[in-house]
Amino acid sequence: MIAMFAPMIIIMGVLGGILPSANDIFAGEKERKTMEALLMAPVKRTQLLVxxxxxxxxxxxxxxxxxxxxxxxxxxxxxxVLNDALQLNGHFTTFILSFLVTLTLLALLGAMVLCILSLLASSVKEAQSYTSQIMMVAILPYFLLMGKSVHELQPSGFLIPIYNVFALMKQLLYGVYDMQSLVYTIGSLSICTVVLFAVGYMMFTKSRWVLGKG
Incomplete structure (x- = not known):
């Protein structure tokens, strides 16, 4: 049961950590009219966004x-039993490192997605309506993978962001350490993060998104 629910608990922990701050750091500042003062500071917009x-x-x-x-x-x-599985062939350190690297990339990707949604919104309440839908989509892979064993996972599935995080965690929790799956997951998350950062940067350079409708 721990192996079944752990991926959702951990991933929702990551998303739950970035959700409140993402809604407030862009949409909240637009709503409070403090974004104008921030943009007047002698700092490049790229530095502000980063x-x-x-x-x-x-x-x-x-x-x-x-x-x-x-x-x-x-x-x-x-x-x-699960403790023995996590230490299979002395891979406990690999398990922890794979978890942390994947979660870090997931946090970077999720934060960028929520930044874009927060830029689209004019208020915190509007941003919350957008992000609530994203949270529902984010946990969908968990239910899609519930009926699959680790041996039924296809390599191409690890190229799908978010889905690959759940799939990789499922492999790790059952003692399967596949370097190809890890590389595919890290690569796809990194590429998506770079692409979304470019989108977020273009939006952050436009006053209509940074300052709101007003």
């Missing part, structure tokens, strides 16, 4: 890290 993005991502990484640590401690001290 600073905000990394701030949001940090909350997600910390939240995901705490969720991962809670999961690891519960497995180490409250279970026996």
């Amino acid at each position: 600073g905000k993005w990394l701030t949001i991502s940090t909350f997600g990484i910390i939240s995901g890290l705490l969720s991962t640590l809670a999961f690891v401690f519960s497995v180490r001290y409250l279970t026996t």
